[in-house]
Each structure stands twice: as C-alpha cells, then as structure tokens.
Amino acid sequence: MSYTVATIPGDGIGPDVVREAIQVLDAAGKVFGFSLEYREAPMGGRAIDAFGSPLPAASLETCKNSDAVLLGAVGGPKWDKLPGAQRPEAGLLGFRAGLGAYANLRPARLFPGLEGASPLKASVIGTGLDLLVVRELTGGIYFGDRGRSPDGESAWDTERYSKPEITRLLRVAFDAARGRKKKLCVVDKANVLESSRLWRETAKAMASEWPEVELSFLYVDAAAMELVRAPGRFDVIATSNMFGDILSDEAAMITGSIGMLASASVGGRRPDGRPGPGIFEPIHGSAPDIAGQDKANPLATILSGAMLLSHSLGEAKAAAAIEAAVGRVIAAGYRCADIDSGDPAEKIVGTREMGRLVTEAMLEAGR
Ligand code: IPM
Ligand code: MG
Numbered sequence: 001m002s003y004t005v006a007t008i009p010g011d012g013i014g015p016d017v018v019r020e021a022i023q024v025l026d027a028a029g030k031v032f033g034f035s036l037e038y039r040e041a042p043m044g045g046r047a048i049d050a051f052g053s054p055l056p057a058a059s060l061e062t063c064k065n066s067d068a069v070l071l072g073a074v075g076g077p078k079w080d081k082l083p084g085a086q087r088p089e090a091g092l093l094g095f096r097a098g099l100g101a102y103a104n105l106r107p108a109r110l111f112p113g114l115e116g117a118s119p120l121k122a123s124v125i126g127t128g129l130d131l132l133v134v135r136e137l138t139g140g141i142y143f144g145d146r147g148r149s150p151d152g153e154s155a156w157d158t159e160r161y162s163k164p165e166i167t168r169l170l171r172v173a174f175d176a177a178r179g180r181k182k183k184l185c186v187v188d189k190a191n192v193l194e195s196s197r198l199w200r201e202t203a204k205a206m207a208s209e210w211p212e213v214e215l216s217f218l219y220v221d222a223a224a225m226e227l228v229r230a231p232g233r234f235d236v237i238a239t240s241n242m243f244g245d246i247l248s249d250e251a252a253m254i255t256g257s258i259g260m261l262a263s264a265s266v267g268g269r270r271p272d273g274r275p276g277p278g279i280f281e282p283i284h285g286s287a288p289d290i291a292g293q294d295k296a297n298p299l300a301t302i303l304s305g306a307m308l309l310s311h312s313l314g315e316a317k318a319a320a321a322i323e324a325a326v327g328r329v330i331a332a333g334y335r336c337a338d339i340d341s342g343d344p345a346e347k348i349v350g351t352r353e354m355g356r357l358v359t360e361a362m363l364e365a366g367r
Pocket of ligand 2: 245246249
C-alpha cells in the first residue's frame with residue numbers, strides 16, 4: 001500500500017520537527033508494510049517570502065489531492081507587522097477552512113514517567129490525565145465579520161454559529177465520547193452569549209441519540225478552573241473555536257509540556273463525497289527563538305504522525321506502535337529540554353536524537 005502525504009514544514013521549529021516525524025512514519029511503514037510519498041507544500045511565512053501569499057493556491061491543491069497533511073507550525077516575528085489577512089496565521093486558518101477540516105481533536109494525555117513535569121500536584125493529577133478537546137475549527141469568532149471604525153478607535157470581531165456547524169462538530173464529540181469514557185462536557189458561555197445558548201440547545205436536542213454518553217455543560221471560566229482543580233473529571237470537552245484554542249493550551253500544559261501534544265483536524269469531504277485529507281499538527285507554535293538549534297521537542301509532531309496513520313490512512317496498528325515507541329523512549333528517561341520532570345535520572349536530548357530514539361524503538365518493535 002502506498003499513500004501520499006502533503007507536508008507543510010512551515011516556519012520556526014516547524015521544519016525541525018516535521019523532519020523527525022517523517023523518519024518515524026517511514027520506520028512505521030517499513031514495519032507495517034506500507035510506503036509514504038511526501039509532497040512539500042509551502043505555507044505561512046516561508047510562502048509569504050517566496051510567493052507573496054501565506055497560502056498559495058498550488059499548496060492548497062497539493063494538500064487536497066493527498067491522503068493526509070502533516071503540518072509543523074507557522075508564524076514568526078518577521079511577519080508580525082503585516083496586516084491581519086496577510087499574516088501566516090491567516091494562511092493557516094484559510095487552509096483549515098479550505099480543506100473543510102471543521103473538527104479539531106486535541107488529546108491531552110499524561111505519559112507515565114512525566115508526572116513530575118506537570119505543574120499540578122500529584123494529589124490533583126491522581127491516577128493520570130487523559131482527556132480530549134474537540135475544538136470547532138472553521139467557524140466562530142476567528143472567521144466572523146471583523147473590522148475597524150473609520151477613525152480606527154474601535155474594532156470588532158463577531159462570534160456567529162449556525163445549527164448545522166454546531167451539530168456536525170458535536171456529532172464528532174459524541175462519537176468520540178462513546179469510544180472513550182462516555183462523558184461529554186460542552187463548554188460555553190451560555191450565561192452571556194446567545195451563540196452559546198444555541199450550542200446548549202443543540203447539544204440537548206442531540207443527546208438522545210447517544211444515550212450511553214453522559215452530557216454535561218460548563219461555562220468556559222469554570223472549565224478553565226476545573227481543568228487545574230480536578231482535571232480527572234473530564235473525558236471529552238466540545239467547544240467553540242476560540243474557547244477550544246485557549247483550553248487546549250491549558251490542557252496541554254497540565255500534561256507536562258505543550259511540546260507533547262498532537263492534533264488531528266478532520267471532517268472535510270472530497271468532491272466525490274469521500275472523506276478529505278485530515279490535517280495533523282502539533283498544537284505548539286513555531287518557537288522562532290529556538291528554530292534550527294536542535295532544541296525543539298519533536299514528540300508532538302511524531303504523535304501527530306500517529307494520528308495521521310489512524311485517522312486518515314486506516315493504519316491503526318502502525319499508529320499504536322508509534323505511540324508505544326514514544327512511551328518506551330520516555331520510560332527510558334529521555335526528554336527534550338521543554339520537559340523538566342525534576343527526575344535526576346532523566347537524559348535531555350536534542351530534536352534529532354529524540355527522533356532517532358523513537359525511530360529505533362519503532363524498528364525494534366518490528367524485529
Ligand atoms: C492553534 C494556534 C492557531 C489557532 C494560531 C496560530 C492561528 O494557536 O492551532 O491553536 O489559533 O488555531
Ligand atoms: Mg492555539
């Protein structure tokens with residue numbers, strides 16, 4: 001079996017971490033008998049420099065015609081002064097929308113051995129953390145009408161959601177909860193926002209289709225607090241684009257480091273109705289201050305590669321093998337500099353060495 005994967009290394013540490021994920025994916029292919037053909041697509045700041053646009057049409061086309069997309073990170077200080085619509089981040093948002101990838105799955109899990117790296121006390125972590133943020137990705141305030149008054153003295157952004165947009169996202173979340181611990185918490189601000197009240201109404205109306213899933217609601221401020229007070233109470237969190245952006249960073253941090261968290265953006269369709277390519281990316285940013293210095297943690301991108309295999313290519317066994325390989329490398333005490341678990345036995349390694357260790361662990365599993 002052979003698959004095509006579009007790669008968007010992007011900016012900052014993006015190329016550093018994508019390079020390592022590709023190595024691990026290739027090792028998984030060797031062990032499980034498939035091959036991956038990569039096509040690089042420029043996007044973000046690099047694309048602005050080379051083509052004058054953060055999202056060249058040819059890049060979007062390459063991705064649409066692939067089985068999946070592996071993305072590093074985009075953005076950096078060099079492009080921060082550009083007007084909003086020309087920034088690398090605008091390219092990323094347009095890209096997600098262009099592929100119709102409306103459901104963003106962000107699993108936050110504490111790997112055994114990293115308990116000490118979490119900023120939370122052991123008594124709060126309890127027996128471990130394992131939750132999934134399902135973030136709406138192609139609507140809401142990040143895509144709503146925005147502008148400035150003629151005198152520039154006031155500005156606005158609009159949160160707007162339609163029932164179909166909410167319904168399709170919640171379907172993904174209900175289904176995910178059914179396959180996990182069967183708890184779904186919809187996070188909103190229904191005590192203030194009309195759009196949030198529509199989210200609540202819609203979720204309640206859908207609940208009878210998933211009788212085995214326990215549905216609950218939390219206001220976003222309370223959810224932010226609960227995530228650090230009692231994170232173990234969560235299974236699946238479904239929420240809007242902006243709230244999901246914020247809460248997923250928080251969820252990532254409590255698992256030790258934002259450098260560990262993978263994500264999958266799915267839901268798009270091809271013109272013939274088949275599922276479109278998913279986008280798989282770490283949730284961390286481009287960290288320009290450490291780009292190219294062999295310091296970035298590639299594990300979030302490597303784990304995104306695992307999600308790519310299971311969600312877009314149907315190679316679930318290979319995906320599980322990558323996750324297990326990462327688990328073994330961590331259990332052996334290897335860390336990147338972003339993770340400080342306080343354990344004197346840990347060995348801090350660079351980006352390349354971490355990639356090599358996971359690749360080796362992957363190949364060993366096949367022997
Ligand atoms: C993320 C990032 C992006 C987002 C930025 C870079 C536009 O923060 O993937 O969470 O807000 O979606
Ligand atoms: Mg974010």
